[in-house]
């Protein structure tokens with residue numbers, strides 16, 4: 001509620017983190033918002049102490065209590081811990097919506113100035129290749145699982161449509177690679193198409209992600225809200241930041257159903273740490289998103305107006321902007337000086353651009369609706385049949401050698417349908433010669449057309465094959481509601 005005291009966890013972070021966080025805290029205090037900050041740590045020092053998660057229990061407890069975080073960038077020092085503490089934080093608290101607005105700012109020169117670039121990238125924040133499930137299949141073949149769920153897709157796509165509706169936006173673009181990854185990215189696209197029917201007032205379009213990159217570089221003003229899977233979103237949201245001035249100006253919010261983490265898009269920029277020269281705008285604008293989340297709309301607007309006034313007047317600019325505008329870098333404002341200028345401009349309004357009234361800014365959460373299209377009962381009702389199995393084998397043998405051996409091992413219930421190398425069929429021979437990298441996939445299906453492959457058949461097969469080949473993993477071939485839950489090999 002506006003005017004009340006708020007409890008917020010603040011993570012100053014690494015490198016330039018403490019400087020930009022301090023800048024945002026000073027401005028929030030000057031705007032009169034009463035926040036009790038619980039300072040917590042995460043990142044480099046935590047890793048170095050031997051905590052391999054990078055996020056100590058005390059920090060987790062604080063976030064569970066406050067449910068709102070303002071966070072500086074966190075470093076993952078090489079050699080300490082495996083996972084990024086940033087990603088860990090987002091995932092631990094199921095902040096599934098990564099929201100990154102990118103809009104033209106006055107006084108920040110770009111190739112697109114005057115075109116009205118004003119978009120919000122809504123990136124799924126938990127799943128996809130970021131599930132981080134990686135395995136070496138052989139000493140020199142690595143694999144990363146791309147996990148896309150109906151539930152995860154529905155949550156983020158609803159979030160994007162609800163955001164568009166709440167903020168009065170007219171279009172949501174879904175960006176996928178469904179033309180190539182028909183089951184994973186394809187599921188995301190299908191859920192988008194299903195849910196779009198519930199938002200008839202919003203134009204829903206689907207574009208292939210590579211075309212999105214092309215269109216963004218060519219005419220970015222065509223985009224409004226863009227919803228996409230995790231890795232696509234990681235890349236195009238940085239691209240979008242680059243369109244409007246770069247990392248120094250790019251804010252973000254990570255929203256879950258009741259926990260939100262606000263952070264700049266940029267990292268710890270270690271070469272600038274402690275020098276009082278970094279541009280704090282990205283974290284200040286992230287804190288504006290936080291204030292909207294806390295319902296402190298007036299303060300959010302006052303701070304955002306003050307940032308716009310400071311940028312449009314250009315009297316106080318940090319080194320990065322001085323470089324971009326061809327100004328005198330030696331005379332550029334310090335982080336502290338730039339912060340002072342914004343504080344001095346509180347209660348002024350920009351004159352060259354319309355004051356932003358938050359209509360396009362994300363605020364609060366898109367509450368789930370009651371009629372989900374997923375869940376235990378929905379899944380259980382889907383008719384299914386297992387029709388075969390893919391066995392992955394560590395083998396440098398040629399398909400011509402391995403094929404007949406595997407045919408002989410197939411047994412009575414199953415038959416070898418094909419062998420592929422990196423997804424391309426190599427047996428039966430196609431006349432082409434895709435390279436062998438030491439990992440073959442052998443696909444066995446029920447010998448009798450339309451018959452099921454039982455667990456007993458599959459386990460017996462595995463036993464026979466294991467006596468001759470080193471198997472690395474196994475995937476069942478299922479048909480769900482009459483649709484194959486697996487793809488064909490290239491060339492099959």
Ligand code: NAP
Pocket residue numbers: 072073074075076077086247248263264265266267268269270271278279280282320
């Ligand atoms: P970075 O810290 O974002 O810095 C890369 C460059 O971007 C800087 O050298 C600087 O460019 C420019 N830059 C970044 N922030 C700026 C700001 N506020 N104002 C002006 N310019 C800014 O990326 P990195 O060097 O690749 O990563 C450093 C560490 O941060 C790594 O450990 C990485 O894992 C971590 N990281 C954390 C997060 C996060 O916490 N969410 C995000 C990204 C990276 P110039 O050199 O041209 O001046």
